[in-house]
Amino acid sequence: MPQTLPFTKGHGTGNDFVIVADPDGALDLSDDQVAILCDRRFGIGGDGILRVVRSAAIEAGHDAAASGAEWFMDYRNADGSAAEMCGNGVRVFARYLVDTGLAALADGGHLDIGTRAGVKRVTRSVDGFEVDLGVWRTEEDDVLVRARGLDVARPGQGIDVGNPHVVVALPAQRELEGLDLTVQPVLDPAPRHGANIEFVVPADPLVSGGVGAITMRVFERGVGETLSCGTGVAAAALAVRHWAGPAAPDAWQVDVPGGRLGVRVRTEDDGEHVLLSGPATLVFTGEVALA
Template identity: 60%
Template structure:
Protein backbone atom coordinates (compact mmCIF):
# COMPACT_ATOMS: atom_id res chain seq x y z
CA UNK A 1 0.00 0.00 0.00
CA UNK A 2 1.11 3.58 -0.56
CA UNK A 3 0.58 6.69 1.52
CA UNK A 4 -1.46 9.63 0.16
CA UNK A 5 -1.23 8.29 -3.39
CA UNK A 6 2.59 8.26 -3.46
CA UNK A 7 3.88 5.59 -5.85
CA UNK A 8 6.85 3.36 -4.97
CA UNK A 9 9.97 5.46 -4.48
CA UNK A 10 13.72 5.27 -4.90
CA UNK A 11 16.41 6.92 -2.82
CA UNK A 12 19.45 8.31 -4.60
CA UNK A 13 22.34 10.68 -4.07
CA UNK A 14 25.08 12.55 -5.87
CA UNK A 15 28.13 13.01 -3.62
CA UNK A 16 25.86 12.79 -0.59
CA UNK A 17 23.24 15.27 -1.84
CA UNK A 18 20.27 12.93 -1.45
CA UNK A 19 16.79 12.75 -2.93
CA UNK A 20 13.57 10.78 -2.82
CA UNK A 21 12.46 9.98 -6.40
CA UNK A 22 9.08 8.83 -7.69
CA UNK A 23 7.94 7.95 -11.21
CA UNK A 24 4.64 9.53 -12.30
CA UNK A 25 4.85 9.51 -16.09
CA UNK A 26 1.24 10.55 -16.72
CA UNK A 27 1.02 13.15 -13.96
CA UNK A 28 -1.53 11.20 -11.93
CA UNK A 29 0.13 11.84 -8.53
CA UNK A 30 1.18 15.49 -8.23
CA UNK A 31 3.28 16.44 -5.23
CA UNK A 32 2.25 18.89 -2.54
CA UNK A 33 4.38 20.82 -0.07
CA UNK A 34 2.98 18.71 2.77
CA UNK A 35 3.80 15.44 0.99
CA UNK A 36 7.31 16.64 0.18
CA UNK A 37 8.01 17.66 3.78
CA UNK A 38 6.73 14.28 4.97
CA UNK A 39 8.86 12.28 2.54
CA UNK A 40 11.99 14.37 3.11
CA UNK A 41 11.80 14.24 6.91
CA UNK A 42 14.85 12.33 8.14
CA UNK A 43 13.16 11.02 11.29
CA UNK A 44 9.55 10.44 10.30
CA UNK A 45 9.89 9.97 6.53
CA UNK A 46 12.34 8.59 4.00
CA UNK A 47 14.74 11.50 4.37
CA UNK A 48 16.38 13.65 1.73
CA UNK A 49 17.56 17.10 0.71
CA UNK A 50 14.76 17.13 -1.85
CA UNK A 51 12.01 15.18 -3.57
CA UNK A 52 11.91 14.63 -7.35
CA UNK A 53 8.95 13.49 -9.45
CA UNK A 54 9.66 12.05 -12.90
CA UNK A 55 6.82 13.07 -15.21
CA UNK A 56 6.39 13.65 -18.93
CA UNK A 57 6.28 17.28 -20.08
CA UNK A 58 2.71 18.25 -20.79
CA UNK A 59 1.44 16.32 -17.77
CA UNK A 60 3.25 18.02 -14.90
CA UNK A 61 0.74 20.76 -14.06
CA UNK A 62 3.69 23.20 -14.00
CA UNK A 63 3.58 25.85 -16.73
CA UNK A 64 7.36 26.06 -17.07
CA UNK A 65 7.96 22.30 -17.15
CA UNK A 66 5.05 21.73 -19.54
CA UNK A 67 6.58 24.19 -22.01
CA UNK A 68 9.23 21.59 -22.85
CA UNK A 69 8.87 19.48 -26.03
CA UNK A 70 6.16 16.83 -25.76
CA UNK A 71 7.46 13.54 -24.38
CA UNK A 72 10.50 15.07 -22.66
CA UNK A 73 11.06 13.79 -19.15
CA UNK A 74 10.57 16.63 -16.67
CA UNK A 75 12.26 16.91 -13.28
CA UNK A 76 9.65 18.21 -10.84
CA UNK A 77 12.08 19.15 -8.07
CA UNK A 78 11.12 20.28 -4.55
CA UNK A 79 13.33 21.33 -1.64
CA UNK A 80 12.95 19.46 1.66
CA UNK A 81 10.92 22.32 3.18
CA UNK A 82 8.24 21.96 0.50
CA UNK A 83 9.39 24.89 -1.65
CA UNK A 84 10.00 24.61 -5.39
CA UNK A 85 13.48 24.93 -6.86
CA UNK A 86 14.58 25.99 -10.33
CA UNK A 87 17.40 23.50 -10.75
CA UNK A 88 19.66 21.05 -8.95
CA UNK A 89 22.92 19.95 -10.55
CA UNK A 90 23.27 16.82 -8.44
CA UNK A 91 19.53 16.19 -8.61
CA UNK A 92 19.34 16.16 -12.41
CA UNK A 93 22.17 13.61 -12.62
CA UNK A 94 20.50 11.39 -10.00
CA UNK A 95 17.22 11.88 -11.89
CA UNK A 96 18.77 10.51 -15.08
CA UNK A 97 20.28 7.58 -13.17
CA UNK A 98 16.79 6.89 -11.78
CA UNK A 99 15.31 6.94 -15.29
CA UNK A 100 17.90 4.49 -16.61
CA UNK A 101 17.81 2.10 -13.64
CA UNK A 102 13.99 2.14 -13.71
CA UNK A 103 14.04 1.12 -17.39
CA UNK A 104 12.33 4.34 -18.47
CA UNK A 105 15.17 5.42 -20.78
CA UNK A 106 18.22 3.82 -22.37
CA UNK A 107 21.41 5.89 -22.19
CA UNK A 108 24.51 4.19 -23.65
CA UNK A 109 27.98 5.51 -22.82
CA UNK A 110 28.52 8.83 -24.62
CA UNK A 111 24.81 9.36 -25.32
CA UNK A 112 22.84 12.44 -24.20
CA UNK A 113 19.33 13.14 -22.97
CA UNK A 114 17.57 16.48 -22.51
CA UNK A 115 15.69 16.96 -19.24
CA UNK A 116 13.10 19.66 -18.59
CA UNK A 117 13.74 21.73 -15.44
CA UNK A 118 12.33 25.01 -14.18
CA UNK A 119 15.55 26.55 -15.51
CA UNK A 120 14.92 25.19 -19.01
CA UNK A 121 16.20 22.10 -20.81
CA UNK A 122 19.39 20.58 -19.41
CA UNK A 123 21.48 18.15 -21.45
CA UNK A 124 22.93 15.22 -19.53
CA UNK A 125 25.67 13.05 -21.04
CA UNK A 126 26.78 9.66 -19.80
CA UNK A 127 30.55 9.40 -19.38
CA UNK A 128 31.23 5.86 -18.24
CA UNK A 129 30.08 5.56 -14.65
CA UNK A 130 29.73 9.33 -14.33
CA UNK A 131 27.12 11.75 -15.63
CA UNK A 132 27.75 15.29 -16.92
CA UNK A 133 25.12 18.02 -17.09
CA UNK A 134 25.31 21.21 -19.11
CA UNK A 135 24.34 23.78 -16.49
CA UNK A 136 24.37 26.38 -19.26
CA UNK A 137 25.51 30.01 -19.27
CA UNK A 138 26.15 31.74 -15.98
CA UNK A 139 26.13 35.26 -14.65
CA UNK A 140 28.43 36.93 -12.15
CA UNK A 141 26.76 39.68 -10.14
CA UNK A 142 27.51 42.07 -7.33
CA UNK A 143 28.85 41.65 -3.82
CA UNK A 144 26.99 41.07 -0.55
CA UNK A 145 28.25 40.94 3.01
CA UNK A 146 27.81 37.49 4.54
CA UNK A 147 27.60 36.77 8.26
CA UNK A 148 27.46 33.24 9.67
CA UNK A 149 28.19 31.41 12.89
CA UNK A 150 31.86 30.59 13.17
CA UNK A 151 33.09 33.73 11.38
CA UNK A 152 34.06 36.63 13.65
CA UNK A 153 33.94 39.18 10.83
CA UNK A 154 31.45 39.48 7.97
CA UNK A 155 32.94 38.51 4.62
CA UNK A 156 32.19 39.68 1.08
CA UNK A 157 30.38 37.18 -1.14
CA UNK A 158 30.00 37.21 -4.92
CA UNK A 159 26.59 36.69 -6.51
CA UNK A 160 26.65 33.90 -9.10
CA UNK A 161 23.58 32.75 -11.04
CA UNK A 162 23.76 29.15 -12.29
CA UNK A 163 20.06 28.46 -12.64
CA UNK A 164 19.77 28.95 -8.88
CA UNK A 165 20.96 32.06 -6.99
CA UNK A 166 24.26 31.64 -5.13
CA UNK A 167 26.58 33.76 -3.01
CA UNK A 168 30.19 32.54 -2.85
CA UNK A 169 32.53 33.50 -0.01
CA UNK A 170 36.31 32.92 -0.09
CA UNK A 171 37.99 31.80 3.13
CA UNK A 172 41.66 31.86 4.03
CA UNK A 173 42.17 28.30 5.31
CA UNK A 174 40.68 24.87 5.73
CA UNK A 175 40.61 25.49 9.48
CA UNK A 176 38.31 28.44 8.88
CA UNK A 177 36.12 26.28 6.65
CA UNK A 178 35.95 23.51 9.25
CA UNK A 179 35.09 26.03 11.98
CA UNK A 180 31.85 27.20 10.35
CA UNK A 181 28.52 26.36 11.97
CA UNK A 182 25.97 26.25 9.15
CA UNK A 183 22.96 25.05 11.12
CA UNK A 184 21.41 28.48 10.63
CA UNK A 185 21.14 30.24 7.29
CA UNK A 186 23.90 32.84 6.76
CA UNK A 187 22.70 36.44 6.88
CA UNK A 188 23.09 38.44 3.66
CA UNK A 189 23.34 42.21 3.31
CA UNK A 190 21.67 43.29 1.16
CA UNK A 191 19.10 40.51 1.56
CA UNK A 192 18.60 38.28 -1.51
CA UNK A 193 15.01 38.79 -2.70
CA UNK A 194 14.32 35.10 -3.34
CA UNK A 195 16.93 33.71 -0.96
CA UNK A 196 20.23 32.19 -2.04
CA UNK A 197 22.47 29.21 -1.53
CA UNK A 198 25.69 30.27 0.20
CA UNK A 199 28.99 28.55 -0.59
CA UNK A 200 32.14 28.92 1.50
CA UNK A 201 35.28 28.15 -0.48
CA UNK A 202 38.97 27.60 0.17
CA UNK A 203 40.85 28.00 -3.13
CA UNK A 204 43.74 25.63 -3.76
CA UNK A 205 46.49 25.42 -6.32
CA UNK A 206 46.09 25.80 -10.09
CA UNK A 207 48.32 23.46 -12.11
CA UNK A 208 48.29 22.62 -15.83
CA UNK A 209 45.07 24.56 -16.34
CA UNK A 210 43.19 22.75 -13.55
CA UNK A 211 42.16 24.46 -10.34
CA UNK A 212 41.15 22.93 -7.02
CA UNK A 213 38.85 24.15 -4.28
CA UNK A 214 37.19 22.85 -1.11
CA UNK A 215 33.62 23.89 -0.34
CA UNK A 216 30.80 23.77 2.18
CA UNK A 217 27.29 24.98 1.44
CA UNK A 218 24.09 26.09 3.12
CA UNK A 219 21.19 25.48 0.71
CA UNK A 220 18.08 27.63 0.93
CA UNK A 221 15.10 25.58 1.97
CA UNK A 222 17.31 22.69 3.16
CA UNK A 223 20.23 23.71 5.41
CA UNK A 224 23.81 22.47 5.18
CA UNK A 225 24.13 19.61 2.71
CA UNK A 226 27.01 17.29 1.88
CA UNK A 227 27.05 18.63 -1.67
CA UNK A 228 25.32 21.07 -4.02
CA UNK A 229 25.82 20.68 -7.77
CA UNK A 230 24.92 24.18 -8.94
CA UNK A 231 26.74 25.44 -5.85
CA UNK A 232 29.93 23.62 -6.87
CA UNK A 233 29.61 25.27 -10.27
CA UNK A 234 29.07 28.68 -8.66
CA UNK A 235 32.06 28.16 -6.37
CA UNK A 236 34.27 27.20 -9.31
CA UNK A 237 33.09 30.17 -11.38
CA UNK A 238 33.69 32.63 -8.55
CA UNK A 239 37.17 31.24 -7.89
CA UNK A 240 37.88 31.32 -11.62
CA UNK A 241 36.86 34.99 -11.66
CA UNK A 242 39.06 35.82 -8.68
CA UNK A 243 42.00 34.04 -10.32
CA UNK A 244 41.71 36.03 -13.55
CA UNK A 245 40.20 33.11 -15.48
CA UNK A 246 43.36 31.10 -14.89
CA UNK A 247 41.67 27.72 -15.43
CA UNK A 248 38.65 26.30 -17.25
CA UNK A 249 38.56 23.02 -15.31
CA UNK A 250 38.02 22.85 -11.58
CA UNK A 251 38.06 20.00 -9.08
CA UNK A 252 35.59 20.73 -6.28
CA UNK A 253 35.87 18.71 -3.08
CA UNK A 254 32.73 18.76 -0.95
CA UNK A 255 32.02 16.84 2.27
CA UNK A 256 30.22 14.15 0.22
CA UNK A 257 32.89 13.57 -2.42
CA UNK A 258 34.35 15.16 -5.55
CA UNK A 259 32.82 16.98 -8.50
CA UNK A 260 34.33 18.43 -11.67
CA UNK A 261 33.37 21.70 -13.33
CA UNK A 262 34.39 22.56 -16.90
CA UNK A 263 33.80 25.72 -18.93
CA UNK A 264 33.32 24.99 -22.62
CA UNK A 265 34.01 27.19 -25.65
CA UNK A 266 30.45 28.57 -25.55
CA UNK A 267 30.86 29.76 -21.99
CA UNK A 268 28.62 27.00 -20.62
CA UNK A 269 29.47 25.32 -17.33
CA UNK A 270 29.40 21.51 -17.18
CA UNK A 271 29.11 19.57 -13.92
CA UNK A 272 30.41 15.99 -13.80
CA UNK A 273 30.15 13.52 -10.97
CA UNK A 274 28.69 10.26 -9.66
CA UNK A 275 24.99 9.54 -9.23
CA UNK A 276 23.70 6.47 -7.40
CA UNK A 277 20.38 4.86 -6.56
CA UNK A 278 20.85 3.25 -3.16
CA UNK A 279 17.47 1.66 -2.38
CA UNK A 280 13.83 1.37 -3.39
CA UNK A 281 10.70 1.03 -1.28
CA UNK A 282 7.15 2.15 -0.72
CA UNK A 283 5.43 4.31 1.84
CA UNK A 284 2.95 2.49 4.07
CA UNK A 285 -0.45 3.70 5.14
CA UNK A 286 -0.41 4.99 8.70
CA UNK A 287 -1.74 2.68 11.39
CA UNK A 288 -5.42 3.31 12.27
Protein backbone atom coordinates in the same frame (compact mmCIF):
# COMPACT_ATOMS: atom_id res chain seq x y z
CA MET B 1 -6.93 4.72 3.99
CA PRO B 2 -3.57 6.42 3.23
CA GLN B 3 -2.27 6.25 -0.32
CA THR B 4 0.77 3.98 -0.78
CA LEU B 5 3.55 5.71 -2.67
CA PRO B 6 6.39 3.73 -4.33
CA PHE B 7 9.74 5.54 -4.18
CA THR B 8 13.46 5.19 -4.84
CA LYS B 9 16.23 6.73 -2.76
CA GLY B 10 19.23 8.11 -4.62
CA HIS B 11 22.16 10.45 -4.08
CA GLY B 12 24.98 12.30 -5.82
CA THR B 13 28.03 12.69 -3.55
CA GLY B 14 25.77 12.50 -0.51
CA ASN B 15 23.21 15.03 -1.76
CA ASP B 16 20.22 12.70 -1.39
CA PHE B 17 16.76 12.60 -2.88
CA VAL B 18 13.46 10.79 -2.69
CA ILE B 19 12.55 9.87 -6.27
CA VAL B 20 8.88 9.43 -7.14
CA ALA B 21 7.67 8.24 -10.54
CA ASP B 22 4.59 10.13 -11.73
CA PRO B 23 4.72 9.89 -15.55
CA ASP B 24 1.23 11.25 -16.16
CA GLY B 25 1.36 14.06 -13.61
CA ALA B 26 -1.42 12.65 -11.41
CA LEU B 27 0.35 13.17 -8.08
CA ASP B 28 -0.16 16.48 -6.25
CA LEU B 29 2.15 16.60 -3.23
CA SER B 30 1.63 19.42 -0.75
CA ASP B 31 4.57 21.24 0.81
CA ASP B 32 3.83 19.48 4.12
CA GLN B 33 3.80 16.05 2.45
CA VAL B 34 7.16 16.76 0.81
CA ALA B 35 8.58 17.92 4.13
CA ILE B 36 7.38 14.75 5.89
CA LEU B 37 8.81 12.47 3.19
CA CYS B 38 12.16 14.27 3.44
CA ASP B 39 12.23 14.26 7.24
CA ARG B 40 15.18 12.13 8.42
CA ARG B 41 13.44 10.96 11.60
CA PHE B 42 9.79 10.64 10.65
CA GLY B 43 10.05 10.06 6.89
CA ILE B 44 12.36 8.55 4.31
CA GLY B 45 14.90 11.34 4.59
CA GLY B 46 16.37 13.48 1.84
CA ASP B 47 17.53 16.93 0.78
CA GLY B 48 14.63 17.06 -1.64
CA ILE B 49 12.21 15.20 -3.88
CA LEU B 50 12.60 14.43 -7.58
CA ARG B 51 9.23 13.84 -9.22
CA VAL B 52 9.67 12.01 -12.53
CA VAL B 53 6.96 13.38 -14.81
CA ARG B 54 6.56 13.69 -18.56
CA SER B 55 7.16 17.27 -19.67
CA ALA B 56 3.82 17.37 -21.48
CA ALA B 57 2.01 16.47 -18.24
CA ILE B 58 3.19 19.42 -16.13
CA GLU B 59 2.52 23.08 -16.79
CA ALA B 60 6.14 24.08 -16.11
CA GLY B 61 7.32 21.54 -18.69
CA HIS B 62 5.48 22.64 -21.81
CA ASP B 63 8.51 24.48 -23.23
CA ALA B 64 10.66 21.44 -22.44
CA ALA B 65 8.21 19.19 -24.28
CA ALA B 66 8.30 21.52 -27.29
CA SER B 67 12.11 21.25 -27.23
CA GLY B 68 11.95 17.47 -27.35
CA ALA B 69 12.68 16.72 -23.68
CA GLU B 70 10.27 13.90 -22.83
CA TRP B 71 10.96 13.98 -19.08
CA PHE B 72 10.77 16.85 -16.59
CA MET B 73 12.52 16.96 -13.21
CA ASP B 74 10.00 18.47 -10.80
CA TYR B 75 12.44 19.26 -7.98
CA ARG B 76 11.23 20.29 -4.53
CA ASN B 77 13.45 21.24 -1.59
CA ALA B 78 13.13 19.43 1.72
CA ASP B 79 10.77 22.13 3.03
CA GLY B 80 8.44 21.60 0.05
CA SER B 81 9.43 24.72 -1.88
CA ALA B 82 9.99 24.40 -5.62
CA ALA B 83 13.50 25.04 -6.94
CA GLU B 84 14.70 25.99 -10.40
CA MET B 85 17.48 23.45 -10.68
CA CYS B 86 19.64 20.90 -8.89
CA GLY B 87 22.90 19.77 -10.47
CA ASN B 88 23.26 16.60 -8.41
CA GLY B 89 19.54 15.99 -8.82
CA VAL B 90 19.72 16.04 -12.63
CA ARG B 91 22.41 13.36 -12.62
CA VAL B 92 20.45 11.19 -10.17
CA PHE B 93 17.32 11.80 -12.26
CA ALA B 94 19.20 10.61 -15.36
CA ARG B 95 20.44 7.54 -13.51
CA TYR B 96 16.86 6.69 -12.54
CA LEU B 97 15.55 7.11 -16.09
CA VAL B 98 18.29 4.91 -17.53
CA ASP B 99 18.25 2.22 -14.86
CA THR B 100 14.45 1.86 -14.94
CA GLY B 101 14.30 1.80 -18.75
CA LEU B 102 12.32 5.03 -19.08
CA ALA B 103 15.07 6.47 -21.26
CA ALA B 104 18.23 5.33 -23.01
CA LEU B 105 21.63 7.00 -22.93
CA ALA B 106 24.31 5.41 -25.10
CA ASP B 107 27.99 6.29 -24.84
CA GLY B 108 28.47 9.36 -26.99
CA GLY B 109 24.75 10.14 -26.90
CA HIS B 110 22.79 12.62 -24.83
CA LEU B 111 19.60 12.84 -22.80
CA ASP B 112 17.63 16.10 -22.53
CA ILE B 113 15.82 16.73 -19.23
CA GLY B 114 13.38 19.55 -18.56
CA THR B 115 13.77 21.72 -15.45
CA ARG B 116 12.38 25.05 -14.26
CA ALA B 117 15.70 26.54 -15.42
CA GLY B 118 15.30 25.18 -18.94
CA VAL B 119 16.33 21.98 -20.69
CA LYS B 120 19.57 20.42 -19.42
CA ARG B 121 21.61 18.04 -21.57
CA VAL B 122 23.12 15.00 -19.84
CA THR B 123 25.91 12.78 -21.21
CA ARG B 124 27.89 9.95 -19.69
CA SER B 125 31.24 10.69 -18.05
CA VAL B 126 34.06 8.60 -16.64
CA ASP B 127 32.72 8.99 -13.10
CA GLY B 128 28.99 8.87 -13.89
CA PHE B 129 27.16 11.64 -15.73
CA GLU B 130 27.91 15.17 -16.90
CA VAL B 131 25.20 17.83 -17.17
CA ASP B 132 25.43 21.05 -19.13
CA LEU B 133 24.02 23.65 -16.75
CA GLY B 134 23.92 26.26 -19.50
CA VAL B 135 25.18 29.83 -19.65
CA TRP B 136 26.32 31.27 -16.33
CA ARG B 137 26.71 34.86 -15.20
CA THR B 138 28.09 36.89 -12.33
CA GLU B 139 25.87 39.20 -10.29
CA GLU B 140 27.12 42.78 -9.90
CA ASP B 141 25.44 43.65 -6.59
CA ASP B 142 27.64 43.66 -3.49
CA VAL B 143 26.55 41.17 -0.81
CA LEU B 144 27.84 40.76 2.75
CA VAL B 145 27.58 37.33 4.37
CA ARG B 146 27.40 36.77 8.11
CA ALA B 147 27.78 33.22 9.39
CA ARG B 148 28.22 31.68 12.81
CA GLY B 149 31.92 30.96 13.19
CA LEU B 150 33.12 33.96 11.15
CA ASP B 151 34.52 36.86 13.17
CA VAL B 152 33.29 39.50 10.71
CA ALA B 153 30.98 39.65 7.71
CA ARG B 154 32.64 38.60 4.45
CA PRO B 155 31.96 39.78 0.90
CA GLY B 156 30.09 37.34 -1.32
CA GLN B 157 30.08 36.93 -5.09
CA GLY B 158 26.71 36.35 -6.70
CA ILE B 159 26.70 33.64 -9.38
CA ASP B 160 23.68 32.55 -11.42
CA VAL B 161 23.77 29.04 -12.93
CA GLY B 162 20.02 28.73 -13.42
CA ASN B 163 19.49 29.23 -9.70
CA PRO B 164 21.03 31.85 -7.40
CA HIS B 165 24.24 31.46 -5.39
CA VAL B 166 26.49 33.61 -3.23
CA VAL B 167 30.09 32.42 -2.91
CA VAL B 168 32.39 33.44 -0.04
CA ALA B 169 36.17 32.88 -0.12
CA LEU B 170 37.89 31.84 3.10
CA PRO B 171 41.67 31.87 3.60
CA ALA B 172 42.18 28.62 5.49
CA GLN B 173 40.73 25.14 5.95
CA ARG B 174 40.40 25.65 9.72
CA GLU B 175 38.04 28.59 9.11
CA LEU B 176 35.94 26.46 6.76
CA GLU B 177 35.81 23.65 9.33
CA GLY B 178 34.91 26.10 12.11
CA LEU B 179 31.69 27.30 10.44
CA ASP B 180 28.46 26.39 12.21
CA LEU B 181 26.02 25.88 9.35
CA THR B 182 23.26 24.54 11.58
CA VAL B 183 22.33 28.24 11.61
CA GLN B 184 21.41 29.88 8.32
CA PRO B 185 23.94 32.53 7.20
CA VAL B 186 22.56 36.03 6.74
CA LEU B 187 22.85 37.87 3.42
CA ASP B 188 22.85 41.67 3.33
CA PRO B 189 21.00 42.70 1.28
CA ALA B 190 18.80 39.61 1.30
CA PRO B 191 17.93 38.38 -2.22
CA ARG B 192 14.20 38.42 -2.90
CA HIS B 193 14.04 34.67 -3.53
CA GLY B 194 16.96 33.68 -1.31
CA ALA B 195 20.16 32.00 -2.46
CA ASN B 196 22.38 29.03 -1.83
CA ILE B 197 25.53 30.08 0.03
CA GLU B 198 28.92 28.48 -0.63
CA PHE B 199 32.07 28.86 1.46
CA VAL B 200 35.27 27.94 -0.39
CA VAL B 201 38.96 27.51 0.32
CA PRO B 202 41.33 27.45 -2.70
CA ALA B 203 43.94 24.69 -2.83
CA ASP B 204 47.62 25.52 -2.48
CA PRO B 205 48.70 25.60 -5.25
CA LEU B 206 45.40 26.65 -6.80
CA VAL B 207 46.20 25.01 -10.15
CA SER B 208 48.02 21.75 -10.76
CA GLY B 209 48.32 20.07 -14.15
CA GLY B 210 45.99 22.65 -15.68
CA VAL B 211 43.16 21.86 -13.24
CA GLY B 212 42.03 24.20 -10.46
CA ALA B 213 41.05 22.82 -7.06
CA ILE B 214 38.94 24.08 -4.18
CA THR B 215 37.19 22.75 -1.08
CA MET B 216 33.62 23.80 -0.31
CA ARG B 217 30.76 23.69 2.18
CA VAL B 218 27.25 24.84 1.35
CA PHE B 219 24.03 26.01 2.97
CA GLU B 220 21.13 25.32 0.60
CA ARG B 221 18.02 27.48 0.78
CA GLY B 222 15.03 25.46 1.91
CA VAL B 223 17.26 22.63 3.16
CA GLY B 224 20.24 23.65 5.33
CA GLU B 225 23.78 22.36 5.08
CA THR B 226 24.09 19.44 2.67
CA LEU B 227 26.97 17.08 1.92
CA SER B 228 27.03 18.39 -1.64
CA CYS B 229 25.26 20.80 -3.99
CA GLY B 230 25.87 20.38 -7.70
CA THR B 231 24.98 23.88 -8.84
CA GLY B 232 26.79 25.20 -5.75
CA VAL B 233 29.93 23.32 -6.77
CA ALA B 234 29.69 24.89 -10.23
CA ALA B 235 29.07 28.36 -8.77
CA ALA B 236 32.01 28.03 -6.36
CA ALA B 237 34.42 26.99 -9.13
CA LEU B 238 33.16 29.81 -11.36
CA ALA B 239 33.59 32.40 -8.60
CA VAL B 240 37.19 31.35 -7.90
CA ARG B 241 37.90 31.26 -11.64
CA HIS B 242 36.42 34.78 -11.90
CA TRP B 243 38.60 36.04 -9.05
CA ALA B 244 41.72 34.38 -10.46
CA GLY B 245 41.50 36.30 -13.73
CA PRO B 246 42.10 35.54 -17.43
CA ALA B 247 44.84 32.96 -16.80
CA ALA B 248 42.55 30.74 -14.71
CA PRO B 249 41.86 27.25 -16.09
CA ASP B 250 38.55 26.01 -17.47
CA ALA B 251 38.70 22.67 -15.60
CA TRP B 252 38.17 22.36 -11.84
CA GLN B 253 37.81 19.72 -9.18
CA VAL B 254 35.76 20.54 -6.12
CA ASP B 255 35.88 18.59 -2.87
CA VAL B 256 32.73 18.61 -0.73
CA PRO B 257 31.95 16.61 2.42
CA GLY B 258 30.24 13.96 0.25
CA GLY B 259 33.01 13.47 -2.30
CA ARG B 260 34.49 15.12 -5.39
CA LEU B 261 32.85 16.66 -8.45
CA GLY B 262 34.23 18.00 -11.71
CA VAL B 263 33.46 21.36 -13.30
CA ARG B 264 34.48 22.61 -16.73
CA VAL B 265 33.72 25.68 -18.78
CA ARG B 266 33.06 25.50 -22.51
CA THR B 267 32.55 28.43 -24.87
CA GLU B 268 29.60 28.13 -27.28
CA ASP B 269 27.81 30.53 -29.61
CA ASP B 270 25.55 31.85 -26.83
CA GLY B 271 28.32 32.29 -24.26
CA GLU B 272 30.22 30.30 -21.66
CA HIS B 273 28.50 27.10 -20.53
CA VAL B 274 29.38 25.41 -17.24
CA LEU B 275 29.30 21.60 -17.07
CA LEU B 276 29.16 19.47 -13.92
CA SER B 277 30.25 15.84 -13.70
CA GLY B 278 30.19 13.21 -10.99
CA PRO B 279 28.61 10.01 -9.70
CA ALA B 280 24.91 9.27 -9.29
CA THR B 281 23.74 6.32 -7.20
CA LEU B 282 20.39 4.63 -6.57
CA VAL B 283 20.39 3.21 -3.03
CA PHE B 284 17.11 1.40 -2.42
CA THR B 285 13.42 1.25 -3.30
CA GLY B 286 10.34 0.91 -1.14
CA GLU B 287 6.81 2.05 -0.44
CA VAL B 288 5.56 4.61 2.03
CA ALA B 289 2.11 5.54 3.31
CA LEU B 290 1.44 9.09 2.11
CA ALA B 291 0.02 11.19 4.94
